[in-house]
Amino acid sequence: xxxxxxxxxxxxxxxxxxxxxxxxxxxxxxxxxxxxxxxxxxxxxxxxxxxxxxxxxxxxxxxxxxxxxxxxxxxxxxxxxxxxxxxxxxxxxxxxxxxxxxxxxxxxxxxxxxxxxxxxxxxxxxxxxxxxxxxxxxxxxxxxxxxxxxxxxxxxxxxxxxxxxxxxxxxxxxxxxxxxxxxxxxxxxxxxxxxxxxxxxxxxxxxxxxxxxxxxxxxxxxxxxxxxxxxxxxxxxxxxxxxxxxxxxxxxxxxxxxxxxxxxxxxxxxxxxxxxxxxxxxxxxxxxxxxxxxxxxxxxxxxxxxxxxxxxxxxxxxxxxxxxxxxxxxxxxxxxxxxxxxxxxxxxxxxxxxxxxxxxxxxxxxxxxxxxxxxxxxxxxxxxxxxxxxx
Numbered sequence: 001x002x003x004x005x006x007x008x009x010x011x012x013x014x015x016x017x018x019x020x021x022x023x024x025x026x027x028x029x030x031x032x033x034x035x036x037x038x039x040x041x042x043x044x045x046x047x048x049x050x051x052x053x054x055x056x057x058x059x060x061x062x063x064x065x066x067x068x069x070x071x072x073x074x075x076x077x078x079x080x081x082x083x084x085x086x087x088x089x090x091x092x093x094x095x096x097x098x099x100x101x102x103x104x105x106x107x108x109x110x111x112x113x114x115x116x117x118x119x120x121x122x123x124x125x126x127x128x129x130x131x132x133x134x135x136x137x138x139x140x141x142x143x144x145x146x147x148x149x150x151x152x153x154x155x156x157x158x159x160x161x162x163x164x165x166x167x168x169x170x171x172x173x174x175x176x177x178x179x180x181x182x183x184x185x186x187x188x189x190x191x192x193x194x195x196x197x198x199x200x201x202x203x204x205x206x207x208x209x210x211x212x213x214x215x216x217x218x219x220x221x222x223x224x225x226x227x228x229x230x231x232x233x234x235x236x237x238x239x240x241x242x243x244x245x246x247x248x249x250x251x252x253x254x255x256x257x258x259x260x261x262x263x264x265x266x267x268x269x270x271x272x273x274x275x276x277x278x279x280x281x282x283x284x285x286x287x288x289x290x291x292x293x294x295x296x297x298x299x300x301x302x303x304x305x306x307x308x309x310x311x312x313x314x315x316x317x318x319x320x321x322x323x324x325x326x327x328x329x330x331x332x333x334x335x336x337x338x339x340x341x342x343x344x345x346x347x348x349x350x351x352x353x354x355x356x357x358x359x360x361x362x363x364x365x366x367x368x369x370x371x372x373x374x375x376x377x378x379x380x381x382x383x384x385x386x387x388x389x390x391x
Contacts, residue, residue: 021386024111034060036378040379091117126150127146155178156180181373206272216307217245231341247276281306281310289351290313300321316334333350
């Protein structure tokens with residue numbers, strides 16, 4: 001009889017054999033799921049484990065391989081039931097060929113294949129809830145429920161963990177809340193050279209001495225770009241520059257909608273849509289305040305901890321993971337989602353900070369992130385989950 005994921009008969013790695021972990025994701029493109037996958041893969045390699053990631057590929061493969069992990073190309077981005085079924089056999093073959101001990105699924109479509117492949121081969125199975133997956137219909141909830149079938153279920157915030165327990169009935173004994181982290185060596189204001197900052201300021205044609213408000217993130221409707229535009233239009237003083245930083249390849253029509261909205265409200269001279277940025281630490285150094293105006297709750301919200309690591313005041317909507325990552329009135333402000341007047345007021349307060357107030361807030365923000373959201377803390381906690389099952 002094939003064991004279930006909750007009663008795996010997989011033995012721990014034998015004496016003298018290096019344990020092996022397989023992570024599965026749809027693709028290795030830029031994003032929070034992918035970033036976390038690469039960080040854990042690198043941590044496994046540093047710890048002397050064998051680290052393998054299976055995905056359909058993407059721009060982060062090179063970074064993964066530089067970290068000492070192996071990448072295997074499989075069509076795991078498919079949501080086609082026949083494709084998912086075929087991937088069970090592909091993953092089972094990979095598990096056997098690489099002598100994998102534990103499979104970690106980080107997304108729903110590949111999780112279905114990974115779950116049955118782990119059952120077929122008798123290996124341990126872990127999942128990560130990266131968000132509160134939409135469950136508007138019974139069919140959708142059934143599809144999402146695969147993420148609750150891990151022997152250990154990792155949630156990236158208390159908010160997501162509560163959702164996993166309430167909606168998908170994850171047993172508290174299985175659940176582990178491990179917040180996402182930020183690389184404090186990369187996101188360190190002391191390590192950013194002036195030439196890096198000047199290069200971006202020149203590229204983006206920023207005016208010297210004019211405050212900068214930044215909204216980083218993918219240019220998509222629910223990230224709150226329209227709310228920010230409306231909030232700025234309501235501010236009595238508009239002596240500022242607003243940077244919309246993020247990729248918009250998948251939503252070109254929405255970008256055009258933003259441009260029209262900016263012109264319609266008469267703030268065209270204030271807003272700059274600058275596209276994707278490969279050097280976010282330097283970009284954040286240009287910002288006087290960083291905004292996350294998401295209209296629906298984020299599972300975590302990495303940009304908020306990155307900004308605080310750089311000592312930047314933040315404004316975030318008061319729901320989801322932001323309630324855990326922002327110390328209201330200490331490291332930033334929380335405003336009701338969709339409340340454009342409250343957002344305008346918070347922007348006014350942030351831009352009015354004195355140099356000393358900014359210094360105090362920056363120090364508190366950096367300390368807060370070091371205490372709770374260092375990538376190393378995330379990696380150590382995740383490897384501890386693996387060890388719970390394997391040793």
